[in-house]
Amino acid sequence: NKTITLLAIESSCDETSAAVIRDGKVLANLIANQKIHEQYGGVVPELASRAHMQNIVPVVDLALKQAGVEKNELQAIAFTQSPGLIGSLLVGASFAKALAVALNIPLIAVHHMKAHVLANCIDEPRPSFPFLCLTVSGGHTQIVLCKDYLDMEIIGQTIDDAAGEAFDKTAKLLGLPYPGGPLIDRYAQQGNPHRFHFPRPQVPGYDYSFSGLKTAILYFLREQSAEDASFIEKNLPDICASVQQTIIDILMQKLIKAAEDTGIREVCIAGGVSANKGLRKRLLEEAEKRGWHAYIPDFQYCTDNAGMIGFMAYHQYLAGAFTDLRVTPSARGDW
Numbered sequence: 001n002k003t004i005t006l007l008a009i010e011s012s013c014d015e016t017s018a019a020v021i022r023d024g025k026v027l028a029n030l031i032a033n034q035k036i037h038e039q040y041g042g043v044v045p046e047l048a049s050r051a052h053m054q055n056i057v058p059v060v061d062l063a064l065k066q067a068g069v070e071k072n073e074l075q076a077i078a079f080t081q082s083p084g085l086i087g088s089l090l091v092g093a094s095f096a097k098a099l100a101v102a103l104n105i106p107l108i109a110v111h112h113m114k115a116h117v118l119a120n121c122i123d124e125p126r127p128s129f130p131f132l133c134l135t136v137s138g139g140h141t142q143i144v145l146c147k148d149y150l151d152m153e154i155i156g157q158t159i160d161d162a163a164g165e166a167f168d169k170t171a172k173l174l175g176l177p178y179p180g181g182p183l184i185d186r187y188a189q190q191g192n193p194h195r196f197h198f199p200r201p202q203v204p205g206y207d208y209s210f211s212g213l214k215t216a217i218l219y220f221l222r223e224q225s226a227e228d229a230s231f232i233e234k235n236l237p238d239i240c241a242s243v244q245q246t247i248i249d250i251l252m253q254k255l256i257k258a259a260e261d262t263g264i265r266e267v268c269i270a271g272g273v274s275a276n277k278g279l280r281k282r283l284l285e286e287a288e289k290r291g292w293h294a295y296i297p298d299f300q301y302c303t304d305n306a307g308m309i310g311f312m313a314y315h316q317y318l319a320g321a322f323t324d325l326r327v328t329p330s331a332r333g334d335w
């Protein structure tokens with residue numbers, strides 16, 4: 001009955017995060033945001049890599065300190081292997097390898113998108129298997145059928161932009177800083193979601209498309225602003241609420257279809273966009289209406305974080321799924 005204590009590193013995009021996990025419980029989950037990208041209107045990969053390089057040692061030290069764990073108590077080092085920005089992933093992977101070699105303990109390579117799904121299982125109440133998870137982040141939009149901790153299948157995904165991108169690109173058109181998702185969320189709360197109408201795409205199966213919406217919003221704003229130069233300024237809450245409503249409708253339509261077709265009533269959301277207040281509310285409403293049990297990760301486990309990486313790594317540890325030291329990260333992240 002020996003306890004298992006792991007250190008997890010997440011560096012796939014612009015957040016440097018370290019977590020300490022003991023027997024599946026997150027003891028510390030530290031996230032250093034990289035403010036540097038705001039002024040560029042998006043993540044600049046080379047600046048992200050450099051910031052990870054600066055942040056990683058202090059973030060890891062602080063996570064260990066907060067957890068009250070010494071390095072020599074660790075049983076394995078986990079890190080995000082894919083998908084993500086390659087330069088960012090390389091920093092986390094190299095750090096994890098170095099520490100695993102120095103401590104002479106095994107290495108565990110974790111898939112970032114699978115870890116997002118399992119974020120729903122970190123705290124009570126936990127979904128029971130099999131469950132459906134709508135994972136919505138800056139780079140991905142997926143409906144995942146999760147049969148067990150290490151047994152997941154993508155049953156639908158976006159064929160172009162991700163839902164988070166739709167939020168961020170709309171925000172950019174509205175002159176809001178990056179990342180725009182949380183700001184649209186905030187303005188939407190004071191706006192009328194039925195004021196403006198945007199088209200819903202026709203995509204077969206459980207797949208998604210958001211590039212048409214982006215174009216529709218661009219033309220809409222261009223037209224309206226030509227008539228009234230202060231259109232955006234005057235109508236910001238209504239525009240944000242209407243766009244957000246459209247994105248939520250598109251997301252939920254396929255999730256409902258997947259739940260109906262599979263008969264699964266354990267339904268989760270995950271990823272950065274699952275922090276969206278409108279989406280969270282809508283999920284709970286649909287659950288009430290349809291007799292689902294709905295789950296949403298704690299806020300700290302919605303956006304990128306090492307806690308979810310460590311949680312998945314714990315289950316890989318139990319399954320003996322360790323990684324060779326020659327492992328390399330991958331930007332694409334094949335399932």
Ligand code: KG4
Nearest residue numbers: 137138139164181185272273275276303304
């Ligand atoms: O999962 P995540 O932190 O990083 C990726 O793996 O991509 O997701 C980031 C995305 C960004 O597009 C951001 O705008 C969006 O999540 N996001 C939100 C909210 N909070 C974060 N979108 C809408 N409403 C929010 N409250």
Ligand code: ZN
Nearest residue numbers: 137272303304
């Ligand atoms: Zn993510």
